[in-house]
Amino acid sequence: MTTPMVHASQVRKSFGPLEVLRGIDLDVAPGEVVVVLGPSGSGKSTFLRCVNHLESIDGGSIHVAGELIGHRVHGRTVHHLRPSRITAQRRHIGMVFQQFNLFPHLTVLGNIIEAPVGVAGAAKADALRHARELLDRVGLAEKADAYPKQLSGGQQQRVAIARALAMRPKLMLFDEPTSALDPELVGEVLQTMKKLAEDGLTMVVVTHEIGFAREVADRVVFMDGGVIVEQGPPAEVLDNPRTERTKAFLNQVR
Amino acid sequence: MLHDSPPIEGTEIDVAGARKVRHPWRWVASVVLLVLLAQLVHMLVTNENFEWGVVASYLNAQIIGQGLLMTLELTVIAMFIGILGGVLVAIGRLSENPLLRAVCSGYVWFFRGTPLLVQLVFWYNMSALMPQLSIGIPFGPAFAQFETNSVITPMTAAILGLGLNEIAYMAEIVRGGLITVDGGQQEAAAALGMGRGRTLRRIVLPQAMRFIVPPTGSQVINMAKATSLVSVIALADLLYTVQSVYNRTFQTIPLLLVACIWYLVITSVLYIGQSFIERHYAKGSTRAAPQGFLAFALLRRRKPVRSE
Numbered sequence: 402m403t404t405p406m407v408h409a410s411q412v413r414k415s416f417g418p419l420e421v422l423r424g425i426d427l428d429v430a431p432g433e434v435v436v437v438l439g440p441s442g443s444g445k446s447t448f449l450r451c452v453n454h455l456e457s458i459d460g461g462s463i464h465v466a467g468e469l470i471g472h473r474v475h476g477r478t479v480h481h482l483r484p485s486r487i488t489a490q491r492r493h494i495g496m497v498f499q500q501f502n503l504f505p506h507l508t509v510l511g512n513i514i515e516a517p518v519g520v521a522g523a524a525k526a527d528a529l530r531h532a533r534e535l536l537d538r539v540g541l542a543e544k545a546d547a548y549p550k551q552l553s554g555g556q557q558q559r560v561a562i563a564r565a566l567a568m569r570p571k572l573m574l575f576d577e578p579t580s581a582l583d584p585e586l587v588g589e590v591l592q593t594m595k596k597l598a599e600d601g602l603t604m605v606v607v608t609h610e611i612g613f614a615r616e617v618a619d620r621v622v623f624m625d626g627g628v629i630v631e632q633g634p635p636a637e638v639l640d641n642p643r644t645e646r647t648k649a650f651l652n653q654v655r
Numbered sequence: 656m657l658h659d660s661p662p663i664e665g666t667e668i669d670v671a672g673a674r675k676v677r678h679p680w681r682w683v684a685s686v687v688l689l690v691l692l693a694q695l696v697h698m699l700v701t702n703e704n705f706e707w708g709v710v711a712s713y714l715n716a717q718i719i720g721q722g723l724l725m726t727l728e729l730t731v732i733a734m735f736i737g738i739l740g741g742v743l744v745a746i747g748r749l750s751e752n753p754l755l756r757a758v759c760s761g762y763v764w765f766f767r768g769t770p771l772l773v774q775l776v777f778w779y780n781m782s783a784l785m786p787q788l789s790i791g792i793p794f795g796p797a798f799a800q801f802e803t804n805s806v807i808t809p810m811t812a813a814i815l816g817l818g819l820n821e822i823a824y825m826a827e828i829v830r831g832g833l834i835t836v837d838g839g840q841q842e843a844a845a846a847l848g849m850g851r852g853r854t855l856r857r858i859v860l861p862q863a864m865r866f867i868v869p870p871t872g873s874q875v876i877n878m879a880k881a882t883s884l885v886s887v888i889a890l891a892d893l894l895y896t897v898q899s900v901y902n903r904t905f906q907t908i909p910l911l912l913v914a915c916i917w918y919l920v921i922t923s924v925l926y927i928g929q930s931f932i933e934r935h936y937a938k939g940s941t942r943a944a945p946q947g948f949l950a951f952a953l954l955r956r957r958k959p960v961r962s963e
Binding site: 455561 | 840848
């Protein structure tokens with residue numbers, strides 16, 4: 402068996418007295434697309450943010466591509482990693498945010514080449530060539546020199562996807578990528594994500610788009626109350642949910 | 656009643672030729688202002704106590720130029736210290752280290768809470784507090800010792816006083832700018848594998864600059880004028896120089912006018928420079944660039960679009 406791209410084991414996380422993740426076990430195979438569904442407050446976004454250590458975890462462990470995230474094992478003790486090592490680990494994990502978080506003072510190209518040139522040490526000419534390829538891939542080749550504020554929400558999110566891809570990530574995390582978009586702009590972003598999935602990118606997607614889950618996901622994970630309630634192929638989970646909680650949630654979002 | 660007159664029967668209403676609203680009070684206010692301005696000009700021209708001839712003769716005098724240079728030098732050095740130190744103290748106040756946060760807050764509290772004039776006199780009199788300064792191991796042996804009076808000249812006292820005070824104000828301005836940048840920006844940078852230093856330099860500070868530059872501009876203008884306080888510690892800046900002249904010639908008013916004219920020249924140049932810097936950092940924001948001094952001075956207005 403190959404090393405899973407994500408291997409989460411008994412992940413626990415609290416914000417003060419509030420226990421947000423209560424023992425999450427999840428493996429994601431290379432090339433797999435996993436869609437995480439669940440009501441707000443179920444911990445799904447928090448879990449996603451733990452995978453690239455934007456949030457630290459309080460217990461359990463997360464491996465990405467076989468590498469322990471945020472910690473190292475020395476003999477029989479586990480140590481926290483120093484910030485510079487955590488920073489380095491994140492370079493292989495792309496993330497797309499609900500609010501896009503593009504850098505408003507940089508052009509589209511500037512946004513995309515910032516990390517490859519500044520962090521990964523790519524030559525500027527190579528980074529620019531790669532950036533234009535990526536813009537072509539997300540269908541925004543003509544917007545290379547625009548500033549983020551001059552783009553629609555859907556275009557901004559597609560630039561954000563290109564920006565994450567510029568680091569050639571092994572894994573892409575999507576945190577409600579269409580939730581901040583006007584309804585008519587959701588489709589273009591989902592279409593872009595579908596293309597990435599077809600190209601074989603490993604993706605973990607937190608979303609409320611049931612249609613996307615049905616069409617693109619290899620596996621749907623339903624979370625509630627900080628635990629995984631149910632998971633399986635989309636047809637199974639979405640059409641024949643086994644638990645009442647899943648049923649109730651699906652009835653609400655449909 | 657909503658209408659002054661009944662709608663015109665049988666015709667489509669077209670507002671294109673509508674009469675403008677009249678503003679009689681604007682005319683009244685303008686006339687009053689013009690009269691006051693005329694009085695002011697009349698007074699400036701006819702009052703012989705201004706001694707404009709003396710003003711003209713001293714405006715270019717070499718001794719005044721030396722004072723002017725000192726004022727400019729102090730402004731540049733003190734602002735350089737203030738901006739550099741201000742960034743460091745601002746970062747310290749946002750640090751995760753509670754002791755560093757407390758020390759930086761305490762610094763701002765002390766230097767903003769005591770008058771600049773008092774601080775200047777204090778630095779000037781350092782030798783009364785510590786006759787000797789030494790460099791060495793804390794609480795241990797000293798490697799080198801200096802007489803305080805040989806180190807703290809009026810110039811160093813002025814630079815210390817103005818610079819350390821400015822750090823406190825700049826720290827608050829920089830901190831204010833840094834916290835306006837959305838936290839999502841740092842998260843996005845972190846997710847791309849950028850370290851904290853790089854994120855601050857490349858992502859956060861450039862965005863914060865839009866909020867830092869305008870108040871920093873007023874700080875520079877304030878500093879250019881605040882340097883006049885160093886005249887109390889006998890440093891020959893612009894004000895001290897004119898004072899030294901009128902103490903000899905008793906031409907107090909014209910020489911103060913010479914100083915005022917030069918301070919106005921300095922602050923006007925600074926203001927123009929500021930508007931250029933502001934435009935640079937407005938990149939990527941949809942908000943229109945602020946109207947600059949030149950455009951304003953030349954009465955350039957954004958003309959309303961007219962259709963034929």
